[in-house]
Amino acid sequence: MKTAPEILQVLQAQFPEKILKSEMGVLDPWARVEAGSIVEVCSFMKSDLNLSFDTLACLSGVDFKGLKGETERLEVVYHLFSMKQRHKFVLKVELPRDNPSIGTVEGIWAIANWHEREAFDMFGIRFEGHSDLRRILCPDDWEGYPLRKDYEQPETYRGMPVRPVKQFVEMANEGLPVGTNPFKA
Amino acid sequence: MQVEAFEGEEMILNMGPQHPSTHGVLRLELQTDGEVVQKITPHIGYLHRCFEKHAENVDYPGVIPYTDRMDYIASMNNSLGYALAVEKLMGIEVNDRVKALRVIVAELNRIASHLLSIGTYAMDIGAFTPFLHCFREREKILDLFEWTCGARLLYNYNWVGGLSHDIPEGFVDKTRQFMAEFEPVIAEQNELLSFNKIFIERTAGVGILGEELAISYNVTGPNLRGSGVSWDLRKADPYCGYETYDFNVPVGQGKFGPLGSCWDRYYVRVREMEESLKILRQALDRLPDGDVQEKVPKKVKPPKGEVYGRTETPRGELGYYIVSDGSPNPFRVKIKSPCFTALAVLPVISKGEMVADIIAVIGSIDIVMGELDR
Amino acid sequence: MEALLKLLSDNVAGYGSLASPLQYLLPMVLASLCCIALVALFPIVAVYAERKVAAHMQDRLGPMRVGGWHGWAQTIADGIKLLLKEDIIPSEADRVLFKLAPLVVFAGGFASLVVLPFGASVIVSDLNIGVLYVVAISSLGVVGIIMAGWASNNKYALFGGMRAAAQIVSYEIPAVMAILTVVIPVGSLSTQEIVRAQEGGWLGIGNWFIFKPVTAVAFLVYYLASLAEVNRTPFDIPEAESELVAGYHTEYSGMRFAFFMLAEYVNMFVVSAIGATLFLGGWNSPVFGGPVAFMLKSVALVFVQFWLRWTLPRLRVDQLMYVSWKVLLPASFVLVILAGALAVR
Numbered sequence: 001m002k003t004a005p006e007i008l009q010v011l012q013a014q015f016p017e018k019i020l021k022s023e024m025g026v027l028d029p030w031a032r033v034e035a036g037s038i039v040e041v042c043s044f045m046k047s048d049l050n051l052s053f054d055t056l057a058c059l060s061g062v063d064f065k066g067l068k069g070e071t072e073r074l075e076v077v078y079h080l081f082s083m084k085q086r087h088k089f090v091l092k093v094e095l096p097r098d099n100p101s102i103g104t105v106e107g108i109w110a111i112a113n114w115h116e117r118e119a120f121d122m123f124g125i126r127f128e129g130h131s132d133l134r135r136i137l138c139p140d141d142w143e144g145y146p147l148r149k150d151y152e153q154p155e156t157y158r159g160m161p162v163r164p165v166k167q168f169v170e171m172a173n174e175g176l177p178v179g180t181n182p183f184k185a
Numbered sequence: 186m187q188v189e190a191f192e193g194e195e196m197i198l199n200m201g202p203q204h205p206s207t208h209g210v211l212r213l214e215l216q217t218d219g220e221v222v223q224k225i226t227p228h229i230g231y232l233h234r235c236f237e238k239h240a241e242n243v244d245y246p247g248v249i250p251y252t253d254r255m256d257y258i259a260s261m262n263n264s265l266g267y268a269l270a271v272e273k274l275m276g277i278e279v280n281d282r283v284k285a286l287r288v289i290v291a292e293l294n295r296i297a298s299h300l301l302s303i304g305t306y307a308m309d310i311g312a313f314t315p316f317l318h319c320f321r322e323r324e325k326i327l328d329l330f331e332w333t334c335g336a337r338l339l340y341n342y343n344w345v346g347g348l349s350h351d352i353p354e355g356f357v358d359k360t361r362q363f364m365a366e367f368e369p370v371i372a373e374q375n376e377l378l379s380f381n382k383i384f385i386e387r388t389a390g391v392g393i394l395g396e397e398l399a400i401s402y403n404v405t406g407p408n409l410r411g412s413g414v415s416w417d418l419r420k421a422d423p424y425c426g427y428e429t430y431d432f433n434v435p436v437g438q439g440k441f442g443p444l445g446s447c448w449d450r451y452y453v454r455v456r457e458m459e460e461s462l463k464i465l466r467q468a469l470d471r472l473p474d475g476d477v478q479e480k481v482p483k484k485v486k487p488p489k490g491e492v493y494g495r496t497e498t499p500r501g502e503l504g505y506y507i508v509s510d511g512s513p514n515p516f517r518v519k520i521k522s523p524c525f526t527a528l529a530v531l532p533v534i535s536k537g538e539m540v541a542d543i544i545a546v547i548g549s550i551d552i553v554m555g556e557l558d559r
Numbered sequence: 560m561e562a563l564l565k566l567l568s569d570n571v572a573g574y575g576s577l578a579s580p581l582q583y584l585l586p587m588v589l590a591s592l593c594c595i596a597l598v599a600l601f602p603i604v605a606v607y608a609e610r611k612v613a614a615h616m617q618d619r620l621g622p623m624r625v626g627g628w629h630g631w632a633q634t635i636a637d638g639i640k641l642l643l644k645e646d647i648i649p650s651e652a653d654r655v656l657f658k659l660a661p662l663v664v665f666a667g668g669f670a671s672l673v674v675l676p677f678g679a680s681v682i683v684s685d686l687n688i689g690v691l692y693v694v695a696i697s698s699l700g701v702v703g704i705i706m707a708g709w710a711s712n713n714k715y716a717l718f719g720g721m722r723a724a725a726q727i728v729s730y731e732i733p734a735v736m737a738i739l740t741v742v743i744p745v746g747s748l749s750t751q752e753i754v755r756a757q758e759g760g761w762l763g764i765g766n767w768f769i770f771k772p773v774t775a776v777a778f779l780v781y782y783l784a785s786l787a788e789v790n791r792t793p794f795d796i797p798e799a800e801s802e803l804v805a806g807y808h809t810e811y812s813g814m815r816f817a818f819f820m821l822a823e824y825v826n827m828f829v830v831s832a833i834g835a836t837l838f839l840g841g842w843n844s845p846v847f848g849g850p851v852a853f854m855l856k857s858v859a860l861v862f863v864q865f866w867l868r869w870t871l872p873r874l875r876v877d878q879l880m881y882v883s884w885k886v887l888l889p890a891s892f893v894l895v896i897l898a899g900a901l902a903v904r
Contacts, residue, residue: 062508
């Protein structure tokens, strides 16, 4: 069991150039890693016996757009956990909002396969070297990346209205029942 | 959706999204050679309701009803995880009554969820009667919940900083009565199903999930414990005062075949119900006085920051990654769903099994599509 | 039928003056009408009974509304509903086979009734190869099931049909072997002869084959195999609803589906009745003999089928084959040899 500052120390010793920023005094201490070396850092963190981060608890994409005081960017956040050592750490990677692309950690933690597919589906982040980078929650032919802050919902999908139809919205606003009652034809 | 090239003797069998035992709207593409399944490709997303997008557009308390709708079998546990994460972000410490009540509802909900899991599992294997016995007991728990907060499935009970209602008068006695009635049912269930020769033949030795594979896929909860790993967040990373309760963490023992089989996962759930009863008994005994809404903030507006809160739901580690920008709406909420990781491992552990075994494995990992697809 | 002919010519004035073919035809028609009535009524009663039995085993009440007293009219209402339902044939199905299959399945069960000895003289036809006839004709159902599975053009149905074919063919062998252990000591294939051979004995039941050493075990073998032949739990693999949706009748609806249900229940009755004939003394009884005793015994065996269904989980295909080829078949061979040895002595 290591505390977050100790883990950071190990990382800084191993990758002096690659740790761009870190914050230790928060609820979940994190370190920002250079995007190009995430695979290298992750595989070190798994194989190093003192760290042995053997599982990836969560992989999330975050779209920082329209937030005061923050540069517009995409972030991939890796919540790592070690079942052996029982300590945790958070890695972050900054990506540009246009054409974001990063190496896959699928070969390190098998579950990353699905998490990365989700991040691809929702944010359009490409994971280079991923074995099966398809949309996972949305249909294969869905357009756009829904969890981006500037996502515009399409009017229709394959001819089916996706948004609430205008006439129903008006009915609902007037307090009329929307939809049909199957028992009153 | 492309059909890969396959040899002449193989057949693509499309299982789901409408199928009696895919536990919701899961769709599996099976490549079968006679009865033997060569390859499985899960297709998910049929129940995707954009939870994470919704959460960005409502305020913090407004997310709670949505969390209930993720794992609708164990809503209490879902909203508990979210409430705890937000409280952690805001630095709220709730009083002891709230803690004890949260433990009580979470454990009752855990029993209800495991009952459903066990009952439907029996049905997957072809035994119908245990299913109804389980539902009979589950009904009593739902009645208790209905009495407490007016809802039977989607409770909106755990609020940020407190609870929506205190328990009604007589709740403790009714719960004790339920526990007294329920305890013999577990033994009956074991006799009828768990140790039935046919049931063991069908489930032990099928869908073997090894420890390393499980950890690599971040499989959690009863599925991980079925593989012999004693890992329970209630013990390892306690919340709500779980560290003050005396209970055991049941793990799979590989009694009837290799460790980590379907039977092990199933039986871990059966024994977890007994442990939940233990916790319930202690919580009911100690239940302190207090105001359940004492710490509920007028306006939930966490400071800028982020948190990854995790709790042990009946299905495993449920994580909420919440990013706050200091406004009343969350900036980003990401759910790490235990079912998501459990289903990801399904193609690996059921490769080369028979069609009937696929059903046994799906049932044993106990997924709820509402949470998987969010 | 001979008894019916005698009854008619004795009691109906001028019956003997009818044309000779008509004299024979009339009892035939009457006998088949009786069989149809049995086939139509038994499933209605049995489905209702099964639902009630299941319900009470599961701590619930079952149908309680239709018809007033304990929902007695529920299955009648269900039957009418099935009759009125739209008949859907999948567009890609093989229409001829699809329509023919339920009839073939049903005919197999129905035709077996011919040699069931309901009473000393109550039998449609006492064929001298009665047992052989039953074994042969009940296999007809398999053909129908494969037809249904193939014609539906549905992969689940195909799976169900293939499983059913494999299962029924494998279990036919131990079943026939078990029947042989009774046929050897009796020395006849006629069902009436077999029943007569079980008359008398200690308390009037001592000569039943179930109370004799070799045939007692054979009864178990037969009963297990018969469960598999009629696709009942724990051998309900061809229609395993949690795996194959509904197996070979997935695509059937309305009256065609009802035919499969009818056939299933008729088959359940037939295998139980054969069990009662061969091992439980048929219409023999220390208290009251005849059709009532025979029906009671058959229904008791049907009840056991219900009981097993609502208690046990389902086996897997390979386990099912294991039970048949590696357990029941060797056991039944040994039994036949023992029965032969006893008969020679």
